Every structure is written in structure tokens, then in C-alpha cells.
Amino acid sequence: MKQILEANTTLYPVPVVLITAGIAKTNVMTCNRIASCSAEPPRLAISVRPTRYSHRLIKETREFVVNIPSPAQDILTDYVGVVTGKKENKIEIAGMKLAPAHFVKTPLLADCPVNIECVVEHEIELDSHTMFIGLVKAVHAEERLLNENGEVDFSRAQGIAYDWAVVRERPTYNFDVAELRRAVELER
Numbered sequence: 001m002k003q004i005l006e007a008n009t010t011l012y013p014v015p016v017v018l019i020t021a022g023i024a025k026t027n028v029m030t031c032n033r034i035a036s037c038s039a040e041p042p043r044l045a046i047s048v049r050p051t052r053y054s055h056r057l058i059k060e061t062r063e064f065v066v067n068i069p070s071p072a073q074d075i076l077t078d079y080v081g082v083v084t085g086k087k088e089n090k091i092e093i094a095g096m097k098l099a100p101a102h103f104v105k106t107p108l109l110a111d112c113p114v115n116i117e118c119v120v121e122h123e124i125e126l127d128s129h130t131m132f133i134g135l136v137k138a139v140h141a142e143e144r145l146l147n148e149n150g151e152v153d154f155s156r157a158q159g160i161a162y163d164w165a166v167v168r169e170r171p172t173y174n175f176d177v178a179e180l181r182r183a184v185e186l187e188r
């Protein structure tokens with residue numbers, strides 16, 4: 001027996017990533033509205049609410065980096081997904097390390113096992129969100145995740161993404177800075 005629910009974007013499973021944006025002052029936010037949208041050339045689409053600080057940074061710089069967190073970084077993923085960079089420097093507070101990207105000027109999160117550099121090619125206004133379509137310029141991946149063809153094999157990561165069945169869009173607990181900092185040093 002099924003029920004008809006109110007229209008929404010229910011999908012499972014959903015990838016959850018950390019988006020870095022901003023060059024002079026870099027910010028990070030959690031994002032699950034992300035999709036691969038072309039292969040040759042590769043493009044990723046992310047949808048960001050105009051109220052996010054990251055939205056302004058992506059508009060200004062026309063670039064973003066998709067950082068894929070490990071399951072050990074779930075608390076960090078919650079934290080950067082509920083606190084805004086307008087109010088605090090999340091990267092500094094959590095002790096996340098930035099590393100220079102290869103092609104874009106936006107830094108990547110050194111502690112995430114995979115990072116994907118994107119340059120914004122299109123912007124589509126979709127009422128609640130702006131969809132930024134990014135052309136992928138470079139992918140950084142931990143060697144331990146690569147298969148014999150040099151491709152990322154996510155099965156080697158023992159569940160690389162935030163692998164909860166329910167995406168906690170609004171986690172409400174208080175974040176402990178020491179716990180956040182431990183989460184930065186993922187299992188590797």
C-alpha cells in the first residue's frame with residue numbers, strides 16, 4: 001500500500017559533498033543538491049540557495065570546488081551545513097586545512113579524499129535555488145582509491161559519502177570544537 005506524498009525531491013541515496021568557494025577568504029558549505037550532468041566534457045551541477053554566503057562567493061569568483069568527505073567526517077559535514085560563513089570562519093574553527101587547486105584559484109579541502117575543481121559555465125535560476133553548472137577542470141584523488149585504470153573506485157573507500165539513509169538537512173545539536181577538529185583528521 002502506497003501513499004501519495006506532497007511533491008518533493010525524495011531521492012536515495014544522495015551524495016553529500018562540501019563545497020569550497022571564495023579565493024581571498026574561503027568558505028565551505030554542505031551540499032546534497034549535486035549531480036553529474038555531462039561526460040564529454042565533464043560537468044557537475046550544484047544548486048545553492050541565494051541566502052547562502054557561498055552563493056555570493058560562487059557568483060563573484062565563477063568557480064567552486066567539490067570536496068567529497070569520508071564517513072569519518074560526518075560531524076564536520078553537519079557543522080558546515082548548519083553554520084553560515086557570514087557569522088564565523090568555519091574552516092578556521094574546525095581546523096580544516098586548505099590546499100591550492102591545480103587549475104582554479106579556489107582552494108580545496110586537503111583532508112577530503114577527493115576534490116573536483118569546477119569553473120561555472122551556466123547559471124540557472126530555479127526559484128528557491130540557483131543551479132551552477134560547473135565544467136570540471138581537475139580531479140584530485142587519494143591514491144588508495146584508484147583502480148588499475150587510474151579511476152576513482154569508491155568501493156575502496158568503505159562508504160566514502162555521508163552514508164545515512166536520511167539526510168539531516170537541519171541537524172540541531174551543538175558542535176564541540178574539539179570533536180570537529182578530530183573529525184578533520186579522518187581515518188585515512
Ligand SMILES: Cc1cc2nc3c(=O)[nH]c(=O)nc-3n(C[C@H](O)[C@H](O)[C@H](O)COP(=O)(O)O)c2cc1C
Nearest residue numbers: 029030031032033048049053054081082083084085
Ligand atoms: C546534508 C545537508 C545538505 C545540504 N544541501 C544543501 C544544498 O544542496 N544547497 C543549499 O543551498 N544548502 C544546502 N544545505 C544547507 C547549507 O549547507 C547551510 O545553509 C550552510 O550553513 C550554508 O553555509 P554558508 O552560508 O556559509 O554558505 C545542506 C545542509 C546539509 C546539512
